[in-house]
Amino acid sequence: MPSKLEQRIEQLEMQIAFQDDTIEQLNQALTDQQWQLDKMTRQLQLLGDKFKEFQPSPIASQAEETPPPHY
Structure with missing residues (x-):
């Protein structure tokens, strides 16, 4: 049966692998x-x-147009 330390190391290794994949x-x-x-x-x-x-x-642009005769 793995010790708590071994379990923790395995968990950290899985997290690192997941982070590497995400990166x-x-x-x-x-x-x-x-x-x-x-x-x-x-x-x-x-x-x-x-x-x-x-x-x-x-x-012609509006500025260049001659105004209509009714102006």
Whole structure:
């Protein structure tokens, strides 16, 4: 029959193993999120670049519009 000390050591070893597994899962989740964030950042940069390439609208802004004749 194992002594209380042996039982306690075994319990601590199981806790450490569980914590190691949890840390590994959290690390993998963080790595995946960083990859997704990097991908979205690149996509946003590409969209920003494409947006800058658009020609200005041929429609005049409100400030440039001539007021209607009844004003």
